Amino acid sequence: MKIDTLIEICNPLHVTNKVDGELSMCAIDSRKVDQNGVFIAIPGTEVDGHIFIEDAINRGAKVIICEESYYTDQDVCIIEVEDSRKLAGPVAQAFAGYPAQKMKLIGVTGTNGKTTTATLVYQVLTALGKKTSLLGTVHKRILDKVMESKLTTADPVELASDMKQMAEAGSEYLVMEVSSHALHQYRVHGLTFEVAAFTNLSHDHLDYHHTLEEYAAAKKMLFDHLPASSTAVVNMDDDFGATMLKNCKAKVLPLSFDEEQAYVLENTADGLSVIIDGEKIVSQLVGKFNAYNLGQTFLICKALGLSDAEIANALSKAKGAAGRMEPVTAEGDLPLVIVDYAHTPDALQNVLSTLSAVKDASQKLTVVFGAGGDRDTTKRPEMAKVAEEFADKIFVTSDNPRTENPDLIIADILNGFEKLEKVTSITDRKEAIERAIDDASTNEIILIAGKGHEDYQEVNGQRHHFDDREIARECLTKKAGRST
Structure with a gap:
């Protein structure tokens, strides 16, 4: 240049x-x-x-x-x-040869559901023969090539570099998770999104944004900059849905399960059956919150010009994102273990209420969870209240303590319980998972919440290999061996 x-x-x-x-x-x-x-x-x-x-x-x-x-x-x-800061994105794009202009960009923002919705859109487009790449929390995908992702939305220079590789690989579409931090820090400034979607907004990142209103204002930036040629897909059942659309010039495709537009036909442990805009979608995903993710995906793909029938057919085969309501299994008569990324009060309530609704009357529900260090401390007691409402047994443990003392984080969580009779605190996360599985009956559901797809634990600023799914699978295998 x-x-x-x-x-x-x-x-x-x-x-x-x-x-x-x-x-x-x-x-x-x-x-x-x-x-x-x-x-x-x-x-x-x-x-x-x-x-x-x-x-x-x-x-x-x-x-x-x-x-x-x-x-x-x-x-x-x-x-x-x-x-x-505002110039970093445009300058980086110029040096990379303006790769964002060579693809149709789909941006998904919200507190919960970003990863699942973005992944579902990627899976649907790919299944329908569209050359699609993905940038998100779990990983980056250049077509079918998987790369590590360190941030939900990378800095503008890394973002431009990723986009250049995607465009050069022939990508027609790029599906992106767009975080509130990225919007507030102008990491996507200057990019034009073909479709932008809002999933929901609840208690998270208040250590950074301070108030829900400031958090919502950051999310709203995605929709404020959409041109009239773009489409906004917005969850209107969320309290902040209408807020996202103030001053938005784009065409709007609203989603509401409170109206006749969308409704759940069936929600069981085997999956969901929903109607969106008159089209029936049968999915292996579970829970009302996933009905919203399916609805968002359906409307995003519809905005891209795909037919209702082909979207529904592709969604019926889509598996969603790793570490989201992901079952961990082993051979034998064993408890059902579910790993999920839920790390906010709202997300934890979504998962626990879903499991509570689909379990048999005789089944007990156990949850293992903690809270991240150096992050919003006010959500810690709120997560305890959610766990106390739905779970029969509760193990409070470490998440990613980062630079905080994990015992002090646990103390903050414990302050949210009214009673501690069904609560056990174990600082070591591996030990907590082992104890929860060892103590469980065969007719029990265990939710391990907070880390989902992550394969590390961050302690004192250092990341160590740690995968809830690996540990749970080892524990289940040992438990099966002892029972034979």
Whole structure:
């Protein structure tokens, strides 16, 4: 890229020392700057990128985009702008060759259901022969190639790089989970979504957003920037559904199970049967919350021009996302173990209420859960109240304590219980899972909640291999061996 092209994108306040030659790349991390690269200094939520300008120059940066006046006697161009964070996405897209413009983008936001809905859309489009990629919490997919995903929505430079690979692989569609953090931090700024969907909004991330209203305002940014040519698919049964549509210019496809548009025919342990816009959908997914995920998926695919019948047929075969109501099995007469990512009060209530509704009257329901460290502390006692309402036995344990003392996190959770008779606290998560399975009868359902697809546990800032599904499977196998 030439400097004049970059300056035009930036619309700067001031430019010092225009340089000649080809610019090689851009970075928001000074450690990743190449020779003749561009460093974008962003005021971060924890660290200000402006303090790394000198490091970027020493590593070969030819251009610095920043919000503050900066002097250097080296042959470096300083582009001073009003908001460097908003520019990171457009600049990264330009260096990558504008890959987002070569695909139809589908963005899914909300507290719960993002991963399942995005995964279902990916599975439906792929099943119908559409070349589709996926960016989300569980993983990234470039067509059928799976890669690790560290954030629900990556930073703008990584996002542009991923999109470039997807476009070069021939992707026609890209389905993305879009987090509130990403929206608030302008990580998707400048992208045009063909379809944007809102699943729901409930208690989460208040350590960052402070109030539900601020959290909702961040989600709403996705819909505020939709052009008239796009479509908004919105859950109107959620209290914040109408909020998302204020000032939205896009065509709206609403979803409501409170109206005649959609209703559940059957909800059992074997799956769901629902009607959406007059089309019957039979799915192996379980629970009313998954009825909404199916409805969102149906309307998103409908907005993309697919027929009702082919969407319904593809949904009947779709398995959804890993770590979402995922059964863990072993040979033998054993309790039913379910692993789920539920880590908010609302998500935990969705899963526990579903299991409570579909279980036999004689079955006991056990839950193993904790809460993440360095995150919203107010949801901890709320999760306890949900567990107490639905579960017969409760094991409170560690989740990802991060830099917090896990025992103090557990203490916060325990404060939410009215009575502790059916509650056992075990700090070690592996031990808690083992105890729950060892103590269970064969006619029992055990929900292990909070980590779902994650294959690590973060303790003292370090990630260690830890997979609820692996541990549960080992415990079940041992239990089966002892019973033979």
